[in-house]
Amino acid sequence: MPSRPSLVQIAERVGVSPATVSRAFNRPELLNDATRERILATARQLGFRPSKVGSSLRSGSTRTLGLLLPTMSNPVFAACFEGAEERALKAGYSVMLATTGYDARREREAARSLLDHRVEGMILTVADPARSATLAELAASGVPFVLAYNESDRHPFVSVDNFAAAGDMVEQLVASGHRRLAMISGPLDASDRASKRLDGVLDRAARLDLPAPTHVSMPRHTAADRDRLRSLLSSPRPPSALFCSNDLLAASVIAELATLGLRVPDDLSVCGFDGMAFGALMVPSLASVHQPSSEIGSQACHELLKALAGGSSRSVRLPHRLSGGGTVARLAVD
Amino acid sequence: MPSRPSLVQIAERVGVSPATVSRAFNRPELLNDATRERILATARQLGFRPSKVGSSLRSGSTRTLGLLLPTMSNPVFAACFEGAEERALKAGYSVMLATTGYDARREREAARSLLDHRVEGMILTVADPARSATLAELAASGVPFVLAYNESDRHPFVSVDNFAAAGDMVEQLVASGHRRLAMISGPLDASDRASKRLDGVLDRAARLDLPAPTHVSMPRHTAADRDRLRSLLSSPRPPSALFCSNDLLAASVIAELATLGLRVPDDLSVCGFDGMAFGALMVPSLASVHQPSSEIGSQACHELLKALAGGSSRSVRLPHRLSGGGTVARLAVD
DNA sequence: TGCAACGATGAAAACGTTTGCAGTCTGTTC
DNA sequence: GAACAGACTGCAAACGTTTTCATCGTTGCA
Structure with a gap:
């Protein structure tokens, strides 16, 4: 296993200067056809390819x-x-x-x-x-x-416009007859997206004269905490729809609900945010705000x-x- | 916005040789405490960090x-x-x-x-x-x-041992009472894993005296083709369980089945291969061969x-x- | 014939590091 | 007081490229 040859070695081998070898790769049109071919042939034969490390250093561009x-x-x-x-x-x-x-x-x-x-x-x-x-x-x-x-x-x-997008989802939930909503997110301080989405939800809910949506923050971004979920649902007037600040969280929520004996959407509606490809494969498919x-x-x-x-x-x-x-x-x- | 300073400029600024600056970063124990601190301070102040391009070239290691x-x-x-x-x-x-x-x-x-x-x-x-x-x-x-x-x-x-793993899944399917199996995969020539898994299925099925499992190859690795699926299911003695060569494909199959009015697992069983985290969140959760x-x-x-x-x-x-x-x-x- | 222009190539410097070797101190030991 | 060890630092070469400038033939044209 020969240590990678350098441009200089190709040059020696072919009997031209390093500059010419370099040009064979970068400005081939400058070279005499025969020379160029000779160089490229030798390079191929010896398995030479110009090192980006060298060229990065020299050219200042990686x-x-x-x-x-x-x-x-x-x-x-x-x-x-x-x-x-x-x-x-x-x-x-x-x-x-x-x-x-x-x-x-x-x-x-x-x-x-x-x-x-x-x-x-x-x-x-x-x-x-x-x-x-x-x-x-x-x-x-x-x-x-x-x-x-x-x-x-x-x-x-x-x-995307997270604020507006979250608001639009609220509107759609309302159009489906939901009025008592909850927003579920991960730790807000670790995601400005989640914050913006929550703001969007609250704002739109207010404009639509909905009761103020509850907000529940889960310890992790993409996994529902069973206890917090249960306590949310056992409140006096529980939400009919859970808006999760991302799709993975929504999927996790749905799975947790299942273990609590609650079926989606029959007992409770859930939607997410992201529009991950996978959501479309879930049965039933996950309602979501799709971002490209x-x-x-x-x-x-x-x-x-x-x-x-x-x-x-x-x-x-x-x-x-x-x-x-x-x-x-x-x-x-x- | 000052163009990134180089080690040499730091050296000049501090009044030491480039070698010393280099050592301040790589072999700090070699330097006099005062010198080292002076160098590091100036470096910090000017926002200098040694370039990996230079060091890669010199050291021959990226x-x-x-x-x-x-x-x-x-x-x-x-x-x-x-x-x-x-x-x-x-x-x-x-x-x-x-x-x-x-x-x-x-x-x-x-x-x-x-x-x-x-x-x-x-x-x-x-x-x-x-x-x-x-x-x-x-x-x-x-x-x-x-x-x-x-x-x-x-x-x-x-x-993992794809052959054996696929066989084990067959065994488990049999243990659940299934005998007529089908294997669904993507294009075999683009995945030796899928081939090995198919081999494993056929081999184990033979050993267990099952009727030879049908194999259906989908045009894409992770998406089920509706028509091929339908034709598989309309065969004289259709399979009771579909073993998909990966989890995404399994999810897609389940989704397609739903559009055909078939429920999993009530009408048909499906399992996958991969054990992707997401499978556990599906409802019902996806049976799979988990690979770490x-x-x-x-x-x-x-x-x-x-x-x-x-x-x-x-x-x-x-x-x-x-x-x-x-x-x-x-x-x-x- | 002389000169310009052109095509093809080479020489050498430069990019930012690292490192073996050598040098200068300081302090220690007989 | 000389020799020496040890601590610290500098010199200079090298890594693999690219690119400017110069060089050398050739060709075209007046």
């Missing part, structure tokens, strides 16, 4: 983007990744991915590591853009970045690339869409 | 691993990624992730790109290790790699790190586990 997302276990972020990756690939960029597990410390470390690798730009989702140390550091570093899913008035982002995750990723990447090309990134709000599902019952009017 | 997986939309691979990432992180490695979308061409391009970036090792899942051009190239390159999910007698891998995806990722990474440390990687078969679920009915004996 052609690599950093992606910093909470977790890949949430299909929303997985889709976002794929959207961004595809877009990056088309533009000739590679992707370094790091996950934070919703942990601020890991988030900071990972961002630093990405910067150390000299990624040229970054796409990331943080807990709360207003208080994120990571974001401050990133801004100070001068490396362009675009937020995904977060909303911010200080930094470019790509997301893959597009969020690709758009974020697109905006980032604009910045890298010397332009500047704009914030983008992509349209959401209510995807009705079998988990919300149509109630007879009181 | 401390980066490549991950090449079919898709992040399948939670199995997402979990595998997270397992590997965590393990890599602990060892001080970063991760470059690329997805192939089950496409051989993209697979090859992505592998090359990772090699160009001089990843020190690679973890990957290919369609069929025996015929993979990517794998051949990779082996020729001399970069160590470990297969995940694939099984091979020529390359190190980490996976996160551990597959971390073990693969572990084996890879062993190779990088000068040792060699061994193939590992991790234990599978049948996770009984509500989607398989317990039939009365004929």
